[in-house]
Amino acid sequence: MTVQDLSESALLARIFPRLHRSPGVLLGPGDDAALIAAPDGRTLISIDTQTQDQDFRLEWPNGYRTTGYDVGWKAAAQNLSDINAMGGSATSLVVSLTMPPATPVEWVEAFADGLTAAIVGLGAQDCSVAGGDLGRGRELAVTVAVVGTLAGAAPVLRSGAKPGDTVAVSGTLGRAAAGWALLESTVPLDSLSAELRSLVENQCRPLPPLDAGPLAARAGATAMLDISDGLMRDGSRLAHASNVVLDFDPAALEPFVAPLEQAAELLGIEATRWVLGGGEDHGLLATFPAGIQLPQGFTAIGSVQAVVEPPGSGVRISGQTADTVGWDHFAD
Amino acid sequence: MTVQDLSESALLARIFPRLHRSPGVLLGPGDDAALIAAPDGRTLISIDTQTQDQDFRLEWPNGYRTTGYDVGWKAAAQNLSDINAMGGSATSLVVSLTMPPATPVEWVEAFADGLTAAIVGLGAQDCSVAGGDLGRGRELAVTVAVVGTLAGAAPVLRSGAKPGDTVAVSGTLGRAAAGWALLESTVPLDSLSAELRSLVENQCRPLPPLDAGPLAARAGATAMLDISDGLMRDGSRLAHASNVVLDFDPAALEPFVAPLEQAAELLGIEATRWVLGGGEDHGLLATFPAGIQLPQGFTAIGSVQAVVEPPGSGVRISGQTADTVGWDHFAD
Numbered sequence: 001m002t003v004q005d006l007s008e009s010a011l012l013a014r015i016f017p018r019l020h021r022s023p024g025v026l027l028g029p030g031d032d033a034a035l036i037a038a039p040d041g042r043t044l045i046s047i048d049t050q051t052q053d054q055d056f057r058l059e060w061p062n063g064y065r066t067t068g069y070d071v072g073w074k075a076a077a078q079n080l081s082d083i084n085a086m087g088g089s090a091t092s093l094v095v096s097l098t099m100p101p102a103t104p105v106e107w108v109e110a111f112a113d114g115l116t117a118a119i120v121g122l123g124a125q126d127c128s129v130a131g132g133d134l135g136r137g138r139e140l141a142v143t144v145a146v147v148g149t150l151a152g153a154a155p156v157l158r159s160g161a162k163p164g165d166t167v168a169v170s171g172t173l174g175r176a177a178a179g180w181a182l183l184e185s186t187v188p189l190d191s192l193s194a195e196l197r198s199l200v201e202n203q204c205r206p207l208p209p210l211d212a213g214p215l216a217a218r219a220g221a222t223a224m225l226d227i228s229d230g231l232m233r234d235g236s237r238l239a240h241a242s243n244v245v246l247d248f249d250p251a252a253l254e255p256f257v258a259p260l261e262q263a264a265e266l267l268g269i270e271a272t273r274w275v276l277g278g279g280e281d282h283g284l285l286a287t288f289p290a291g292i293q294l295p296q297g298f299t300a301i302g303s304v305q306a307v308v309e310p311p312g313s314g315v316r317i318s319g320q321t322a323d324t325v326g327w328d329h330f331a332d
Numbered sequence: 333m334t335v336q337d338l339s340e341s342a343l344l345a346r347i348f349p350r351l352h353r354s355p356g357v358l359l360g361p362g363d364d365a366a367l368i369a370a371p372d373g374r375t376l377i378s379i380d381t382q383t384q385d386q387d388f389r390l391e392w393p394n395g396y397r398t399t400g401y402d403v404g405w406k407a408a409a410q411n412l413s414d415i416n417a418m419g420g421s422a423t424s425l426v427v428s429l430t431m432p433p434a435t436p437v438e439w440v441e442a443f444a445d446g447l448t449a450a451i452v453g454l455g456a457q458d459c460s461v462a463g464g465d466l467g468r469g470r471e472l473a474v475t476v477a478v479v480g481t482l483a484g485a486a487p488v489l490r491s492g493a494k495p496g497d498t499v500a501v502s503g504t505l506g507r508a509a510a511g512w513a514l515l516e517s518t519v520p521l522d523s524l525s526a527e528l529r530s531l532v533e534n535q536c537r538p539l540p541p542l543d544a545g546p547l548a549a550r551a552g553a554t555a556m557l558d559i560s561d562g563l564m565r566d567g568s569r570l571a572h573a574s575n576v577v578l579d580f581d582p583a584a585l586e587p588f589v590a591p592l593e594q595a596a597e598l599l600g601i602e603a604t605r606w607v608l609g610g611g612e613d614h615g616l617l618a619t620f621p622a623g624i625q626l627p628q629g630f631t632a633i634g635s636v637q638a639v640v641e642p643p644g645s646g647v648r649i650s651g652q653t654a655d656t657v658g659w660d661h662f663a664d
Contacts, residue, residue, distance in 0.1 A: 026374060030573075031489055032417035032558050033378035033480065038370035042358060045377075045462060046365035047426040047477055051469040085364035094379040096475045130377060137383040138471055143428050145379055145477030148365065157363055226364050241362075 003108060004101035008134055011108065018112035019129040020119045024091045027130075034130035036092045036147055044148040044155070046082035050075055052140040056204075060183040063190070068107040070204040072114025075142045078228065080124050081208035081282035083148035085226035087156040087217025089210075090148040092130040093119075098137035111142075114205075122210050153217050161223035161242035161287040165304040170212035170284045170297045172202065173231055173256040174271065177278020178263045179203030185267055196263055208282035215295040216286045224286040229279040232322065235315040238285060246287075247316045248302040255299070276322075335440060336433035340466055343440065350444035351461040352451045356423045366462035368424045368479055376480040376487070378414035382407055384472040388536075392515040395522070400439040402536040404446025407474045410560065412456050413540035413614035415480035417558035419488040419549025421542075422480040424462035425451075430469040443474075446537075454542050485549050493555035493574035493619040497636040502544035502616045502629045504534065505563055505588040506603065509610020510595045511535030517599055528595055540614035547627040548618045556618040561611040564654065567647040570617060578619075579648045580634040587631070608654075 003011055016029060027035035036043075052058060056066050056074070076093060083090045095115065097108070112129075119127050127148075161167075179199040182192065192200070208226075216224055223242055227234045231248075239246045256275045264271035287304055288294060307313050311321055335343055348361060359367035368375075382388060388398050388406070408425060415422045427447065429440070444461075451459050459478075493499075511531040514524065524532070540558070548556055555574055559566045563580075571578045588607045596603035619636050620626060639645050643653055 027487060027489070031487070032414040033376040033420070033478075033487075035418075035482070035487055036375045036377060038373055038375045041370055041373055043368045043370045043375045043479060044365040045368060045424065045426055045477070045479055047428045047463065047465050047475070049428040049430055049465050049467050049473075049475060051430050051467055051473075053470070054468045082364040086367075088365070092377065094377055094477055096379045096381040098381055098383050098473060131379065133379050133381050133475075135381050135383055136386045137473065138385070139469065141381075141383075141430060141469065141473055143379070143381060143465075143475035143477075145377070145426055145475075146365075147375060147377055147479070150367070155359060155363070155365075155367055157359070 001105045002102045003099060003105060006105060011134060014105065014109055015112045018109060018116060020116040022126050022128040024126055025128040025130045028128065029131045034092065034094065036130060038149060040149060040152045042150060044083050044086055044088045044150060045145060046079060047143060047145040048079050048082065049141060049143040062183050062185050063188055064183055064200060066204065068110030069114035069117065071142055072111040073118040073205040075144045076115045076118035077122060077206045077208055078282055079144040079146035080122060080127065080210055081226045083146055084208060084210050084213030085224055085284055086150065087153055087213050087224065088148040088150045089214060090124050090127040090146050092128050092147045094130055094145050095132040096143040097132065098135045098141040100138060101136055122208060124210055156217050156221050156224040158223055158225050158238045158241035161238060161244050161304045163244055163304055163306040164290050165222055165287040166290055166300050167246050167248065167287055167302040167304060168294050168298040168300045171209040172281045172283055174260050174274030174278040175199050175202040176206055176280035177274040178260045181267055181269060182263060187266060199263055202281060206280055206282050209284065209297055212284050212295065212297050216284065216298065219288065219295040220292060221286045221288055224284055227279060227281060227283045227285050230277040231285065232276045232315055234285055239313045239315055243307060243313050245305040245307055245313060245316055246302060247305050247319055250317055252299065252301040333437045334434045335431060335437060338437060343437070343466060346437065346441055347444045350441060350448060352448040354458050354460040356458055357460040357462045360460065361463045366424065366426065368462060370481060372481060372484045374482060376415050376418055376420045376482060377477060378411060379475060379477040380411050380414065381473060381475040394515050394517055395520055396515055396532060398536065400442030401446035401449065403474055404443040405450040405537040407476045408447045408450035409454060409538045409540055410614055411476040411478035412454060412459065412542055413558045415478055416540060416542050416545030417556055417616055418482065419485055419545050419556065420480040420482045421546060422456050422459040422478050424460050424479045426463045426477050427461055428465040428475040430467045430473040432470060433468055454540065456542055488549050488553050488556040490555055490557050490570045490573035493570060493576050493636045495576060495636050495638040496622050497554055497619040498622055498632050499578050499580065499619055499634040499636060500626050500630040500632045503541040504613045504615055506592050506606030506610040507531050507534040508538055508612035509606040510592045513599055513601060514595060519598060531595055534613060538612055538614045541616065541629055544616050544627070544629050548616065548630065551620060551627040552624060553618045553620055556616055559611060559613060559615045559617050562609040563617065564608045564647055566617055571645045571647055575639060575645050577637040577639055577645060577648055578634060579637050579651055582649055584631065584633040
């Protein structure tokens with residue numbers, strides 16, 4: 001059975017029971033808009049789209065088939081991460097799913113299950129799917145808007161890093177990029193070790209550290225962002241917004257490189273490239289005043305330095321300028 | 333110049349200055365999430381997607397070319413209408429734009445101008461574009477999520493209509509559908525009278541009555557929704573949610589039919605069909621306790637009656653059951 005065999009209301013009736021509910025949703029799906037509690041009088045909001053053949057393939061060169069569950073998980077995870085990166089906690093998602101009429105109903109059900117699994121599995125139990133929109137298109141596309149709360153705290157911006165601060169990351173680096181490279185390779189999925197398969201899983205179902213954002217905010221993080229486009233690219237965004245230099249210590253990045261060496265050797269790629277340029281793990285990059293104890297889950301990877309003109313604000317590795325590698329949606 | 337000639341940040345730098353700003357946005361575009369004031373401790377939220385060749389054509393059979401301005405206007409208008417239909421006022425939009433790499437930069441700039449023009453032109457000055465997402469796809473797609481406030485009032489749901497209530501509408505009926513029929517016809521755009529062109533404009537740049545929702549809420553509306561899929565279909569949604577019958581008076585609908593007769597005659601279509609089945613004018617359908625003075629802009633079109641089994645809840649015309657005509661995204 002495909003979605004064109006059902007009316008919109010019949011399809012929604014199959015989706016609704018699969019969605020996680022939480023008490024912060026004062027009015028859930030089914031009316032013109034949902035109503036969400038915003039106890040501190042403010043609402044965080046962000047939006048993100050995934051489009052077939054741009055952000056995922058339905059079938060990859062290595063044989064993996066992306067499931068509805070994967071797409072639902074990733075859509076939720078990357079949006080939850082945006083709230084995390086402000087120091088907040090998500091309270092609701094609204095989800096727009098555009099799909100070809102021949103999309104199997106089972107795919108849509110698995111998509112709803114994936115949304116719920118990510119919300120619950122990543123520890124965002126206070127977040128619900130509060131509403132959505134279904135529509136037709138030639139390709140699958142999912143847009144999620146996420147709403148969240150800072151619970152009275154100040155948001156942690158990109159622009160607050162100060163010379164002397166410690167640079168730290170939470171979560172993994174490069175694993176999703178290594179997974180992408182495996183998916184895009186012709187090395188058959190079945191031949192991969194459990195360790196390599198877990199990299200593929202990090203690409204399809206990322207694991208943002210959702211406790212880390214509020215922890216960092218409470219610990220006094222001066223700046224923070226979600227590493228969605230790569231450490232170098234996102235690092236230079238933070239550096240430019242704060243008008244500072246982020247200087248990374250290669251030795252401190254080594255523990256992120258080592259777990260990728262097996263995949264790197266298999267594919268003939270330098271693992272460091274994934275660590276520096278790979279996004280989509282959705283870890284956090286944050287800066288903290290020097291000398292404070294970093295919150296649990298954060299690892300120091302460098303320091304913030306004052307700008308010297310030229311070359312101005314940006315990222316450095318051991319004091320040397322380095323190309324900004326990473327993902328740009330339009331330019332190469 | 334097309335979007336592939338610019339980096340994402342260069343493209344954003346062209347968009348941001350074109351967006352309307354309002355003081356309720358505590359933190360605007362540029363970080364992982366925006367921060368919006370929610371003074372009464374609650375947030376309304378809704379999401380809607382428009383996809384090329386499903387919701388609009390870039391070039392229509394009658395020769396009209398959809399502009400970026402049109403798409404931006406309509407994306408804003410239909411989302412603002414969802415907040416209106418709850419009795420609320422929009423405070424911010426977040427906008428995701430997916431487009432082919434060969435999309436002209438001018439198209440994107442016009443899109444941003446259209447968002448702003450709709451916000452200001454429809455009277456939603458307190459609403460800003462607070463954030464967004466840009467991405468690639470094979471087809472153009474726009475998703476907007478809208479956030480709004482009820483300013484302490486209760487939301488007006490679909491489910492509160494009571495037997496004896498008056499049924500009323502605000503805004504126009506059938507004009508956008510007539511405009512769609514003209515666009516889909518081979519009657520050249522240039523040959524249309526100003527009156528017929530204005531129907532095309534209602535399809536491309538709808539005019540939801542954004543003052544009507546809060547006015548209806550204050551007047552004690554018992555139920556309300558946005559007529560986006562047609563009076564009969566949306567009416568039956570309200571009827572089912574409230575477990576009542578909506579009985580429409582054809583004489584009361586006549587003033588909506590008359591302005592469409594010229595287009596109906598030209599195309600050989602019955603104008604009543606547009607009034608009953610046409611969505612996208614984004615007027616409001618609401619019910620009010622009998623005897624109260626309807627708020628400005630509302631016209632009574634019928635009454636709410638108790639359910640008699642069979643045929644159960646639904647819409648009637650002069651007491652007769654009528655086919656539910658209107659737009660369904662999947663079924664025909």
